[in-house]
């Protein structure tokens with residue numbers, strides 16, 4: 595092995611607290627030029643949707659998402675950030691999460707520049723348009739997709755994006771998905787888990803799944819707070835969000851698609867999930883034991899859960915910067931099914947960048963996870 599190679603590998607090992615036995619005296623700096631980085635789960639919104647959330651969260655009977663949304667959209671800082679008052683970008687960026695969600699220009703680009711991030715694959719932030727009634731949801735989806743396409747046209751090297759849609763307006767949604775790919779040139783779709791407490795295995799959503807499969811573009815299933823039927827145990831200690839509820843909500847969604855036979859009906863559907871697979875890779879052995887065709891629960895699906903996983907599902911590293919979890923997922927799923935993500939602006943850029951630059955990976959694995967898989971799966975051309 596060449597010396598440069600050895601140094602490179604040592605450097606990769608040395609940066610991690612998880613491998614203290616290797617870390618003493620070894621530089622934390624990567625030994626070579628930083629790898630190209632495409633971040634695959636990067637959030638944005640538009641003012642019209644921010645305004646609509648502000649109205650929605652103060653209604654009676656809305657779900658647990660209101661707890662987080664109130665903090666982002668309905669504080670004095672958020673109101674100032676959303677106003678047209680003359681505030682510089684720098685001041686605006688200090689006003690909580692909303693300015694960064696709303697910005698597809700100076701604030702975001704300078705954060706990317708500072709972190710050495712080549713590209714954001716943008717998606718409308720949770721809970722998307724799905725909380726609104728169908729007509730309003732479809733209108734806002736169209737508007738968000740137009741704005742997204744415009745931002746990409748201005749910065750084609752820095753941005754790609756996923757089209758949103760209103761699943762509960764399924765015929766219109768399927769048309770919007772087609773427009774998103776064929777007219778706007780977007781790279782896939784985003785859905786923020788349940789829609790009015792229904793999951794995509796509900797037969798009413800079939801047109802959406804048909805469209806995603808026919809257009810041959812990946813569907814990113816992003817978390818939101820758990821649906822109302824399982825809300826209570828999550829609410830007491832504020833577990834409905836990123837700490838726990840998001841993962842349970844989204845992993846449950848995926849298992850409904852598997853056990854509900856959706857992936858038998860749509861065998862070519864390509865699904866992306868974040869947060870290192872929302873815990874599911876760790877469960878695959880047990881899922882196969884209990885959930886294989888003909889297993890003790892009388893499963894009738896065509897494949898084992900892990901076989902669907904390796905056929906239909908990709909994962910991203912958003913919000914999980916743990917090299918041990920990453921290595922496990924590579925061993926379990928293959929490096930070709932994993933993409934790097936930051937989860938901007940909810941997660942800071944610098945640690946996410948340090949994670950992918952220094953995780954103990956081979957050069958080939960690092961390039962696959964940092965950008966090559968994203969280019970292939972989301973059809974991004976340079």
Ligand code: MN
Pocket residue numbers: 635637816868912937940
């Ligand atoms: Mn996210």
